[in-house]
Amino acid sequence: MKKIVFLFALLTLLIFSLAFKKSTINTFPLFGYLIVIDPGHGGLDPGAVYDGELEKNYNLDFAKTLKSQLEHLGASVLMTRSADYDLSISNTHRKKSDFDNRILLIDETSANMYISLHMNYLKETKYYGAQVFYSDVNKKNKTLAETIQSELNIFFKLNKKVKRIPSDKYMYNKINTKGVLIEFGFISSPKDRKNLLNEEYKNDLAKSIAKSIVTYLM
Ligand SMILES: [Zn+2]
Structure with missing residues (x-):
């Protein structure tokens, strides 16, 4: 008995x-996954500047939205910066020092993936929308980039292709962790800039990226 x-x-x-x-x-669905979000530039480094608007601010602002959408799906999220500063520790090779510390932060946290956030810039203001870039230093990066891009193409109703980052570019080719660079809009586009001031739009864009990460991991 x-x-x-x-x-x-x-x-x-x-x-x-x-x-x-x-x-x-x-x-x-992302419970147990650690994702590092890397908002580009910060501090003395504004990134692209258009009409007085600084890329570094858009990057940080959208990084916070993406962080909360990924956390909603159960992920643990770390940010390489959470305010207006860069990660350099020396003024002599400021940019390299900033990159080196981002690389260290991403690789030494044993994260499952990193998402670096930047904005695109072109003289012609008609171009808008998001594009995903990848380094082939990690062979899984291309598939991840394509999965995210296809969801972003649905969101923007565009047909953009992913792009490989040239091997002489410093930062991304030194990161062993799987991940991509997302240029989530054009700072030179009035349409993207206006949309990125809207909370609902930002949430929807972040949701589409989060959804594509789930698709990739499942
Ligand atoms: Zn940038």
Whole structure:
């Protein structure tokens, strides 16, 4: 009799834990994943400047939106910066020092992936929308980039292609962790700039990126 009770208890526990695991996967598909978000530039480095608007501010602002959407899906998120500063520790090779510390932060956290955020810039103001760039230093980066790009193309109703980052570019080719650079809009586009001031738009854009990460990981 004792044995039957024990087996019954064990079976109940098993069913309960399986159900719990399934509901965790459904509600929090990114539970257990660590993602580093890297908002480009900061501090003395404004990034692209258009009509007095600084790329570094858009990058940080959107990084916060993306962080909260990824956390909604259960991910743990780290940011390489959470305010207006860069990561350089020396003034002599400021840019290199900034890059080196971002690389260290991303690689030494054992993150599952990094997402670096920047904005595009062109003299022609008609270009808008997001594009994903990848380094082939990690062979998984291209598929990740394509998965995110296809979701972004649905969002923007565009047909942009992912682009490989040339191997002489410093930062991304030194990061071993899987990840991509997303230029989530053009700072030179009045349409993108206006949209990025709208909370609902930012949330929707961040949701589409988060959704594509789930698609990639599942
Ligand atoms: Zn930039």
